[in-house]
Amino acid sequence: MVLILELIAQGAQMILVLLLAPLLLGYTRKVKARLLRRRGPPLLQPYRDLLRLIRKEVVLAQNASWLFRSGPYMILSATWVAASLVPTFATGLVFSWVGDLIAITALLGSARFFLALVGMDVGTSFGGIGSSREMMFASLAEPAMIMIAFTLALLAGSTQLSYIAEFMLANGSLRVSLGLVLVAFIIVALAENARIPVDNPATHLELTMVHEAMVLEYSGRHLAVIELAAGLKLLLYISLISCIFVPWGLAPAGSPLAGYAVGMVTYLGKLAVGGFLLVLFETSIAKMRVFRVPDFLGIALMLGLLGMLLLFVSRSF
């Protein structure tokens, strides 16, 4: 009985992230439009877009291989698994023992690998540009992410997210290395989600786009799946940052239903605040040139390194 309840909680988490992802996208678009003094699309617009795309027919290029057709599903499944491993409203769910920071990075890395492959599959020049740029950014963002994981692991004694969140709840305090890691994490999250200083999610201007260039050839349900995966990734990063740095409200393992309810409400609040801060940052900054991005990501790498260095030198940082 207990096991069934736990499985239900885990299942609820999986469904929750999938359902919330388009809402989060709609929310960020709405807030962004409001900040620019425009009205913006309604909150539920991404759901409607997804439905519309699913109903439309798929147009395939003549030389598209099986990879091109199966790629979107691989991307979605890797991202979905990663997103459902992050503690969103509760720690210590059934599968939380696999909810490992390095495993999540690896899952996202494989999703990115498939994305780059399908970008090059049809052989258009834009796909190739997008894939090569994505890989260039990834080669800097992934080491930074690993550095962040190492710093947190040194601090908490584990790379398991549930454990880290509980550690932060129990004896989290203001630490210099945590501050450094937070800044690095935000930079990595901006780059990974193709948000503004690195890439503009709303543009179709050929010379500057990265993520959009790779998925340019997709249509119909394939595009719907890819868009959903992109939304899930944004949700994943916001949940990841909030579960590590603002773990308050997370329901501990085996808590009663009321605890889960509190966890859910605070989680929604965290998502709203995180999305708002993201949009605020995006509207106050200009997109940078592609060749400036390595510098920007290099900072994340450097901060992660610095945080780790400080922890190695002395435990009290």
Place this chain on the structure above:
Amino acid sequence: MDGHSLDIAHMLAGGMVLVSFMLLYQDRMFALLNVFALHAVVLSASVAWQAHIQNAPHLYVPAAIALVLKGIIIPVALHQVVIRLGIHRTIETVGGIGLTMLFGIGLVALSMVVMLRAAAAADPLAREDLAFALSVLLLGLLMMVTRRNAVSQIVGFMSLENGLILAATGARGMPLVVEISVAFSVLIAFIVIGVFLFRIRERFDSVELEVLDEFRGERR
């Protein structure tokens, strides 16, 4: 004095190092001056916090001086200088930003190693604060070395001096007179350097320091 107040002091000192790295990263004049003002504000917060936890009200004076002088007056004046010199375009750095950042990390590591060995007997938090102050100082020096433009070298010099104040307030029992005189000597230095900037510009039509090398015949 409980753990949290020390944590905040520590965090502020670490914030100084972080802002020093931001200074190294910025390559536009106005952004550089804004970050420098932020550096001074963080310094002032750090000094004020030290005054609070050490129960040393006289330390509020350097905090106020840092806030008013370096947080407001000097950045505003430098803004004016930059506008009058007409150099609000990109600054060149010697070597790339990535390389400079790596050097910066190396310097932070160096100051950690030196300070943790040299002050092994001291209270661990105080000695880590000293290590942070030393790294702010070294990063300021690095900035003076890597920049060619005279105005950004001034900013490097001022941030170096912020590191000195951070070190002085972290250690207990530094006389007030010393701190105030350091603060005012920086103001004098700023005025002298400002005058020199315009003299250099008049003479060479540029504030790039390479021109000075050419003038001395060091560059062929």
